[in-house]
Amino acid sequence: MFERFTKDARAVVEGAFDYAREGRAGTVGAEHLLLALLDREGSRASFALSALGPAGCRDGVRRxxxxxxxxxxxxxxxxxxxxxLGIDVGEVVARVEEAHGAGAMSGGADGDRAGVLRRSGRRPGFGRDAKGVLKSALRVAVARRERHLGDEHLLLALTVLPGTAGEALADSGVTFEGVTRVCPPGHSAGLPGR
Incomplete structure (x- = not known):
């Protein structure tokens, strides 16, 4: 499958592995793909993010x-x-962080596996949501009749993904329709990143 990826799409996947390792995650998630996508400059997805999102869009998505x-x-x-149901998540987070320190709820989901991966030097695998993004991006590329899968296809897939990555993009004004408008099918010749 990766032979169909453009250099920009491959760079996003490599960056996602880096983010997963830095965050001590046992798997690469959709949020890692999105963070790596936000790092890209001079690519079709970067063009779309700049065209659609307000100034500081990338920082807003990261926040x-x-x-x-x-x-x-x-x-x-x-x-x-x-x-x-009467459960104040903000209050729960505050109490957990008060007892266990800032960011206590953000780690630990992978248990010791993350430490084992880090010590062994092995790469984390793709999580279910990241696999969903890759499959969806491939479907988008095929539907658009494009031979290669670019970082814009990854961005399109992330915009429709239920969950935190899609929510963060939508909050910044980056939607499937908007990305499709600024990166229409078959118009990659004049844009950077191929």
Whole structure:
């Protein structure tokens, strides 16, 4: 599958592995793909993010992902649903951080596996949501009748993914329709990153 990836899409995947290792995650998640995508410059996805998002869009998305990580990965919709049951996620986070330190809910989900991966030098594998992004990106590229999978296809896939990555993009004004508008199918010749 990766032979169909452009150099920019490959760089995003490599960057996602780096983010997963830095965060001591046992698997590469959609949020790691999004963070690596935000790092790209001079690519089709970078062009789309600049065209669609307000000034500081990338920083806003990063902040939203950090805040979600503090909530143990819960989306705002999930936090709102819990609030409907009388559970204040903000209060839970505050109490856990008071007892165990800032960011206590953001790590640990992978247990010791992350440490084992780090010590062994092995790469983390793709998590279910990251696999979903890659599959969706491939479907988007095929539907657009494009031979190669670029970082814009990864961005398109992330915009429709339920969860924190899609939520952070939508909050910054980056939607599937918007990305499709600024990166239409078959118009990659004049844009950077191929």
């Amino acid at each position: 939203a992902l950090r805040e979600t990580e503090r909530r143990a990965g819960l989306t705002r919709a999930e936090a709102d649903a819990l609030a409907g």
